[in-house]
Amino acid sequence: QKEVEQDPGPLxxxxxxxxxxxxxxxxxxxxxxxxxxxxxxxxxxxxxxxxSSGNKEDGRFxxxxxxxxxxxxxxxxxSQPSDSATYLCAMxxxxxxxxxxxxxxxxxxxxx
Amino acid sequence: EAGVAQxxxxxxxxxxxxxxxxxxxxxxxxxxxxxxxILGQGPKLLIQFQNNGVVDDSQLPKDxxxxxxxxxxxxxxxxxxxxxxxxxxxxCASRLGPxxxxxxxxxxxxxxxxx
Numbered sequence: 061q062k063e064v065e066q067d068p069g070p071l072x073x074x075x076x077x078x079x080x081x082x083x084x085x086x087x088x089x090x091x092x093x094x095x096x097x098x099x100x101x102x103x104x105x106x107x108x109x110x111x112s113s114g115n116k117e118d119g120r121f122x123x124x125x126x127x128x129x130x131x132x133x134x135x136x137x138x139s140q141p142s143d144s145a146t147y148l149c150a151m152x153x154x155x156x157x158x159x160x161x162x163x164x165x166x167x168x169x170x171x172x
Numbered sequence: 173e174a175g176v177a178q179x180x181x182x183x184x185x186x187x188x189x190x191x192x193x194x195x196x197x198x199x200x201x202x203x204x205x206x207x208x209x210i211l212g213q214g215p216k217l218l219i220q221f222q223n224n225g226v227v228d229d230s231q232l233p234k235d236x237x238x239x240x241x242x243x244x245x246x247x248x249x250x251x252x253x254x255x256x257x258x259x260x261x262x263x264c265a266s267r268l269g270p271x272x273x274x275x276x277x278x279x280x281x282x283x284x285x286x287x
Contacts, residue, residue, distance in 0.1 A: 064214075066214070094275065101280070101283075103176070103263055103265075103278030103280045103281050104263075104276075106275035106276065109275055148214050148215070150214075157227070158228070159205055159217045159220050159228060160276065161217075162207075162214030163214050164212070164213050165212075165213070
């Protein structure tokens with residue numbers, strides 16, 4: 061079993077839709093949770109960062125962490141064609157010394 | 173602030189040949205990572221440096237991969253000899269310090285094709 065599981069998609073939605081992206085994990089030591097966006101032929105870029113459980117909102121993006129269920133989510137409201145990319149969840153243990161462990165990524169396509 | 177620079181952007185080699193990748197992190201970033209990203213998968217850590225010392229190389233195939241970070245700045249990753257399964261994007265990332273979770277900054281990667 062992988063430490064971090066993520067549905068690879070692809071996920072295709074119409075412009076303006078609400079998108080829900082999810083990851084599950086098995087390592088209870090994970091405390092820091094991040095979402096990265098990766099455009100084709102580019103490196104990942106940090107989108108959202110959350111510590112422990114709870115919600116965090118930034119513009120059209122909301123990240124949720126449920127540590128009791130070992131489940132994290134990213135919601136995108138009013139999705140735009142420019143949101144078309146691969147979304148990677150990533151997480152690390154509490155000390156922050158260990159490198160991030162990534163999910164396999166979900167490919168999102170927003171149709172105009 | 174300049175980003176993480178990587179070169180070359182693309183490389184095609186035959187199996188059993190050797191190849192080297194170069195990374196220049198953001199100025200002042202003490203922690204540097206090399207990740208391997210196979211098509212359709214998430215990045216997998218190969219090696220983590222703190223300044224010029226190795227913190228974690230547990231997933232580096234040491235029989236063929238090597239990496240160094242001289243003077244705690246630039247880093248090179250080498251593969252010798254390459255195998256077909258090494259075809260991937262090699263991503264370099266850096267961050268300010270070892271503790272906490274400042275986000276990583278990634279370079280655009282080097283896309284390696286082994287034929």
